[in-house]
Amino acid sequence: MSSLTPIVGRMTLQRPPAEPVAAAQAAISLRGVVKRFGELTAVDGLDLEVPSGICLGLLGPNGAGKSTTMRLLTAQALADEGRIEVLGFPVPRRSKRARALMGVVPQQDNLDEELTAQENLEVFAHLYRVPRGERRRAVDEALEIAHLTGRRHTRVDGLSGGMRRRLLIARGLVHRPRLVLLDEPTVGLDPQVRAELWGLIDGLRSRGTTVLMSTHYIEEAERLADQCALMSRGKVIARGAPGALVAEYAGEVVVEHYGPPERLAEVEGVARAAGLPTRRTGPSVSVLKAETIPPSLDDELGPDGVRRAASLEDVFVVLTGERVE
């Protein structure tokens, strides 16, 4: 996994320009973007538009190109082909302007351990050129959003893992960005901390901040994303609201059949011959779009199936051929 590191330390930032980004304008636009690392094409003709004000979940298996895409948006990586615009600014040509308006939350925790929560935010408020007279309020606001007001004077090495992750997000928000890039925001965290962070990310979106979040946790995308872009081998292979993707690729109902390998192969054969998508899950084979199975085929598939609602996970597995976490 590659990480998305904050770039502010290397920048000469201006305050965000006064002109607002029109609501109709895409916050992010990538057209035909290609990024190669030697022989390997990590991003392969990527087209992606993210409208302002939504949370878009960039979903895909390891190596799909999610982190590289994020790095292209901050100009930490440079595209070999294609056109990139962030908040109306062409990248990399005007990336400094774009960066000043976006918050970047890296996958790796790189907080300053010896400083307090508040001091970490003050450093970033200064680097992002938040005017001196506004800094105190900006830091207070970021602490409040991250529910860390009561811990403002605690050194980072005295914070829990969940608090540190919240502080990392707060740090990306201290200059009140219009767009936030979150690279795998909850990877490796326990379920309770993950749920806490989901609340925080959802709050951002409710405030009108555009969020682009890469994840390979299906549940995370399902809960937070207004839209998901499913990436595989450097391309977006499906895009839409989670519910719409499920309806299109998995239908309403899935029937799981359990049994010995020959029984699973038989079910797969019958379903596929009828044009129904299937997926393997360890000891079972699932038949998707089961609500469309005619009674005659139902008999052929046999009575041993267990019915359940179709999910985004089914879509992910069917389209990428990969397992999920």
Ligand SMILES: Nc1ncnc2c1ncn2[C@@H]1O[C@H](COP(=O)(O)OP(=O)(O)OP(=O)(O)O)[C@@H](O)[C@H]1O
């Ligand atoms: N700096 C680099 N040099 C060489 N190859 C790279 C570099 N960065 C990424 N890659 C390769 O590009 C491909 C896409 O990687 P990327 O990190 O963008 O995928 P990802 O979807 O973010 O995966 P993960 O979920 O594991 O973070 C991978 O095959 C990766 O090994």
